[in-house]
Amino acid sequence: MPAPRHALTDFITRQWQHRGWFAWLMLPFSWLFGAIAALRRLAYRRGWFASTRLPMPVIVVGNVTVGGTGKTPAVIALAHALAAVGLRPGVVSRGYGATLTRPRRVQPGARADEVGDEPLLIARSTDVPVWVYPDRALCAQAMLVSHPGINVLLLDDGLQHYRLQRDFEIVLFDGRMGGNGWLLPAGPLREPLSRPRDATLINDPFFRPSPDQPDTFGMRLELDDAWQLADPALVRPLSTFAGRKVLAAAGIGNPGRFFASLREAGLTVETLPLPDHYDFADNPFIGHAAAEAAEVILITEKDAVKCERLPAPLDPRIWVVPTLPVIDPGLIEKIRRTVVARCQAAPTAAAGAAAAAAANEQKERQDGQPAA
Numbered sequence: 414m415p416a417p418r419h420a421l422t423d424f425i426t427r428q429w430q431h432r433g434w435f436a437w438l439m440l441p442f443s444w445l446f447g448a449i450a451a452l453r454r455l456a457y458r459r460g461w462f463a464s465t466r467l468p469m470p471v472i473v474v475g476n477v478t479v480g481g482t483g484k485t486p487a488v489i490a491l492a493h494a495l496a497a498v499g500l501r502p503g504v505v506s507r508g509y510g511a512t513l514t515r516p517r518r519v520q521p522g523a524r525a526d527e528v529g530d531e532p533l534l535i536a537r538s539t540d541v542p543v544w545v546y547p548d549r550a551l552c553a554q555a556m557l558v559s560h561p562g563i564n565v566l567l568l569d570d571g572l573q574h575y576r577l578q579r580d581f582e583i584v585l586f587d588g589r590m591g592g593n594g595w596l597l598p599a600g601p602l603r604e605p606l607s608r609p610r611d612a613t614l615i616n617d618p619f620f621r622p623s624p625d626q627p628d629t630f631g632m633r634l635e636l637d638d639a640w641q642l643a644d645p646a647l648v649r650p651l652s653t654f655a656g657r658k659v660l661a662a663a664g665i666g667n668p669g670r671f672f673a674s675l676r677e678a679g680l681t682v683e684t685l686p687l688p689d690h691y692d693f694a695d696n697p698f699i700g701h702a703a704a705e706a707a708e709v710i711l712i713t714e715k716d717a718v719k720c721e722r723l724p725a726p727l728d729p730r731i732w733v734v735p736t737l738p739v740i741d742p743g744l745i746e747k748i749r750r751t752v753v754a755r756c757q758a759a760p761t762a763a764a765g766a767a768a769a770a771a772a773n774e775q776k777e778r779q780d781g782q783p784a785a
Contacts (some may be wrong), residue, residue: 422688426480429601430548439599447596450604450697453689457575464578466552467557470565470755472748475572478601481666481689482587483616485531485715486634486738488569492539494745500752501541501562505562506532506555506569508545510690516546516555518701525719530690531569533718541567550577565752573603584610585632587667588617591771612744622741630741636674637735639711642720643727651678651734659683660707662698664691664716671713675734683707693719698728 428435456462474491476482488504495502508517508529519528519536528536528545536543542560546552549571557563568577572584592601611628617634639654641647659680663671664687672684683703691697693716698704710731712720717733 414496422751426601428645429595430589432593432595436593436595436599440595443596443599446598449606450596454575457565462575464576465554466578467550467553467566468556468713469563470531470581470752471568472555472565472581472583472752473568473571473574473579474583474585474614475568475570477572477604477606478586478589478591479597479603480589480601482585483632483634483670483738484570484585485534486736487583487585487614487616487632488567488742489535489538490563490568490632490738491745491748492535492541494740494742495565495567495748495752496539496541497730498745498749500565500749502565502567503541503553503556503560503563504532504535504539504543504567504569505549505556505571506535506543506545507547507549507571508532510692511544511545514763516544516548516552518556518559519543524721526692526722530715530718534715535569537718538714544622548576549574551775553577555698564756578754581612582610583612583614584608585614585616587615587670588619589667612747614740614744629746632738632740634670634674634736634738636678639732639734639736641715641729642712642731643729644732649732651675651680654709654711654732655679656681659705659711660685660698660701660703660709661711662687662704662716663713664693664719665689674713674736680711682711687716691716691719693722698731 437738457464474484474487479556492502492504504530511527511529517528519532521537523533525533532543532545542556544552544556549568553566571577572582591606594606596602613629614632616632620631622629622631636651638648638650658708660680661672661675661682661684665671666689672682685701687697698710705708707730711734712731714735715734
């Protein structure tokens, strides 16, 4: 049986919430980390490192903290909301965990190990094009070739990817906020909390903006009816599982958020936190005492796209709990105004698409096969 989340990971995560002995011990290394990060930002601002400007507005969704804060649900919600106001969004992501030799479109029928679990979930949850590649600038250019009608790009988890210039930056937090406020490794921050941004998004159902928090918006994740992994057509309200022996498992950045949501829905659950991006190459439920005794196993959508690797027949006890992300409409309107202003001022995408097409064709000739 694979190990659950490593004890060292949980220890460090707890230490990052206050300025205890561990944080003070790591503080000198944080100064070095901060200096390197600041120098890198300066290099892009001064043009010492090259960056790419796309012929479309670029909206970045990211965080200044390590760990999961809800970026994937936020991107899904933004893609739906932007399409609803008449825009044509596309999504570019790194494709964490996938082995990629060139930019690739994420088809809903792909496997998570081919394209990454989060991009696959985005592709299955929206009708917008989703492309993956570590070089997000090249990936976006390739996407323009196949989808020249896209007029706004959502960059998933790209806040520190300065090779791609952006028009609107959203910094996402969950209930942990900035922890102890210190940079790695003394704290959870990749960049200072004072980092400029266009909007702050708080993934917390109890968050309420106040007048002294300009450009700060809320997001909440509402649990939907569960569907059975072995038979997705079989759907049940979560209340169906009340009073039963339930195991909740989650391989996400903050599994505690998922477990707390289930308890708030009235369920009593045993919990199995798994490492973020857990690939389910091994079945974590075999040999686990709580899993053996459970009548129902509840997992997240992010885990469900990887459970397809489990051998058939799939365990009928496994049910997937979708989340419905709800974002403050004020943020959507702010983004819409930014996108409209940029579209009115920017040239058409034709020049950028032509350049990307030429680069893609050259890659095909070099490799002797069509670029994905």
